[in-house]
Amino acid sequence: MSLISPAARDALEAWVGHQRALKGAAENTLTAYRGDVTEFLAFITAYKGECQGLAALARITVTDMRAWMAEARSGGIAPRSLARKLSAVKAFYRWLAEREGFEPTAMLSARAPKFQKKLPRPLAVDAARNLIDAVEMQSQQPWVGARDVAVVTLLWGCGLRISEALGLRGADAPLPETLRITGKGNKERVVPVLPAARDAVDAYLRICPYPLQPGQSLFRAIRGGALGPGAIQKVVARARMQLGLPASATPHAMRHSFATHLLDAGGDLRAIQELLGHASLSTTQAYTAVDTARLMEVYDRAHPKA
Template identity: 75%
Template sequence: MSLISPACRDALQAWIDHGRAIQGQAEATLTAYRADVVEFLSFMTAHRGEPQGLGALEAVTTAEMRAWMAGLRGDGVGARSLARKLSAVKAFYRWLASREGFEPTAVLSVRPPKFQRKLPRPLAEDAARDVLDTVALQARDGWVAARDVAVVTLLYGCGLRISEALGLKGRDAPLPDVLRIVGKGDKERLVPVLPAARDAVQNYLALCPHPKEADAPLFRGVRGGPLRANAIQSAMAKTRLQLGLPSSATPHALRHSFATHLLAAGGDLRAIQELLGHASLSTTQAYTAVDTARLMEVYARTHPKA
């Protein structure tokens, strides 16, 4: 940050503090935002030959924004990453313009590069059921098998992120009808718990050799410590190999499957957004594209004139 003027450095820190305190953004998100804006401010310093104060930032032109983006592309930054960096800079400018009282049109009018958004890759319903049946076969110890079944059932049955499932504490069991989950950005949401998920967790607890403690992780590793995500990832890798599923059949794919199968069954998009804990509906709308893509595949494969 030595290339950045004290005024810009202070403004950036104030913006980060605002995101943390007022908007409740996750630390990982704030760290990425900071890095992206520092990169932009450093470019402006080098581009103009001296550290830029707030007044100079207000005078940034569209041509300078394009020069910054062209420089990143020249350094091998992909379109997706560049769009993310531009989004961070725009967010900083919106906040700065509101605080300082200037018009940020030159920055906000710059369009991000086009790129093909990756669609979620859920499992088919029968494949998801096969995963739940087969993951138990990957462990030698019965309690470990029950543990892994309980975790993947929470991922598919409740749409949890793996970090959210592994973040459950002993006090959360037996699982209630509705589980309060703290997700990304410390955002809370209420998730209904299916009887199958509740039963799977209870079966695991009945077999687990480690005592349940209120403040300890609900899911334990073999030696009694917190269960790590890579243990579930390994179990899923063995399961997909046994079932002949693609490499995209990961623990997170079970969360995708939860959303896609709900949508296919007539679930409301807004309700699914709440269940997943998405901040933006546009994120959840990706699942409608998946459903449409699958419909077109069926059409192309089965229509007599296709």
């Protein structure tokens, strides 16, 4: 951040603190926000040829924004990533304008590049089952295979995010019939635990070589520390290559599959939204890859005037 003025640096850190304290943003999200805004501020400093204090930042124009976006695009950044960066910069400026008392309309009028949203690709039921079976075979150590199966089963059987599954502690075992999960934005939800998921976790715990400590991670790495998401992503990648599944068959795809398979079995879209912890029903619709006809079917069956 050496190219950024002390005032701008302090404002950025104050904004990040605001996002953490009042918005409940996750640390990974905050890291991305800080990086995106830092890149923008560094560009503006170089583009203007001098250190940009808060007064100078208040005079940023649409032309300046376009120059930044053109520079980013020339560096090979994808439209989707640039749109995310622009969103972070605009959020920072809204906060800064309110705090410093300037009009941000010109800067906020910069438009994000258009991109086609990639819908998640859920796996078919048989493919999800086969993937879990193949995951178990990727390790020569039985307890590691059992561990990986337990994690992936929680993703598919309970609709957990990988961070939520790996965030479970020893105090959560043995798993109860329902789990209280704290997800994005510190939002809590209650998730039923299927017997298959409970059994998979129990099987792992029976042969895990490390003692179960209430305050420590439930899922342990090879050397006994907390298991990270990278290990699960790698083992799923090896399993999908063995099965000939597409690259979209990721750990997160198992969460997509949880939602789609519930809906296919007659589950209510609103209830699935609650299970996934989505703030918006449109997000759940994207996860489940439902079409308009399927939504109308749910509507016709559930609406009191139907």
